[in-house]
Amino acid sequence: MLQLGQIDRADDKPPYRQIAGMLREAINSGQLTAGERVPSEAALSEHFGVARMTVRQAVQELRSEGLVVSEHGRGVFVRPAPPIRRLASDRFARRHRAEGKAAFTVEAEKSGYTPQVDNIAVTRETPNSAVAERLRLSEGDEVVVRSRRYLADGRPVETAVSYIPAAFARDTKIEQVDTGPGGIYARLEEAGHTLARFTEEVGARMPTPEERRVLQLAAGVPVLTVVRTAFDTDDVAVEVCDTVKAAPAYLLEYGFSAR
CATH class of the missing domain: 3.40.1410.10 (Chorismate lyase-like)
Structure with a gap:
């Protein structure tokens, strides 16, 4: 089961980057495996207590790094296939x-x-x-x-x-x-x-x-x-x-x- 921490409101790092960091660590540690669906915007928004736009920014950061891919109508997935x-x-x-x-x-x-x-x-x-x-x-x-x-x-x-x-x-x-x-x-x-x-x-x-x-x-x-x-x-x-x-x-x- 995916275990994610919470945002540190006292941290100078923006919330979306903190969220991106936690998701990145989950991918790198194998908690989220290749081809696995990332929790939905709604689920992440509720867990972290932030607006959906904040979650969207976090996911976009991972997408720009090539760690996740979006599939229309299905959601966001950890990039499949080992190299x-x-x-x-x-x-x-x-x-x-x-x-x-x-x-x-x-x-x-x-x-x-x-x-x-x-x-x-x-x-x-x-x-x-x-x-x-x-x-x-x-x-x-x-x-x-x-x-x-x-x-x-x-x-x-x-x-x-x-x-x-x-x-x-x-x-x-x-x-x-x-x-x-x-x-x-x-x-x-x-x-x-x-x-x-x-x-x-x-x-x-x-x-x-x-x-x-x-x-x-x-x-x-x-x-x-x-x-x-x-x-x-x-x-x-x-x-x-x-x-x-x-x-x-x-x-x-x-x-x-x-x-």
Whole structure:
């Protein structure tokens, strides 16, 4: 049973923030679990002895933090679903490609989700200066651009855009919508570019309006950005991938050596 304290009228902190703090603690401690309905405005208003508007402000604060979501006609619920665990040291292991699985498929399945990819588009373009620099391309060189959206149990969690030098993608399924088992990296290795290492730059920010629409994000929910560059055994950059992830959907894990 949910146990909530009372507002301290002598506290300088506004009542709605005190209420938000107690609800936040209930979520973080597991008193309110993922997918569970938060007590109604009426119930919280009666418990704390405050106006409904005060309760509404408290819930809005939690909503802006991405802790709860509102469902029209049903109420407010603790954000469902644990995050997809993204283990950097394992996600590009060659054994996954040998099994015909791309990285997202492996991650989603390990986290208990059914993976799906949609909104796939493939074009040829002249890259911007940042991508060209990462891929060490000369002026006028083209890239194959592959954009897509990833879903877990039907819920959008990530968008990704890959840039592959056109010279490496030519006459491969990289230029087709369906790249085949193992994805882009399997096709690159088949073309003689054995992968050796990756670099990633991770950031966080608020989403653009278009990102909010595509990822179906509530107001105030941030995104994680990961820009990855893949290198082959000759230290040639063979792909740049720019991803935008719904922050509450992911847990990023990296391993480091102690040397």
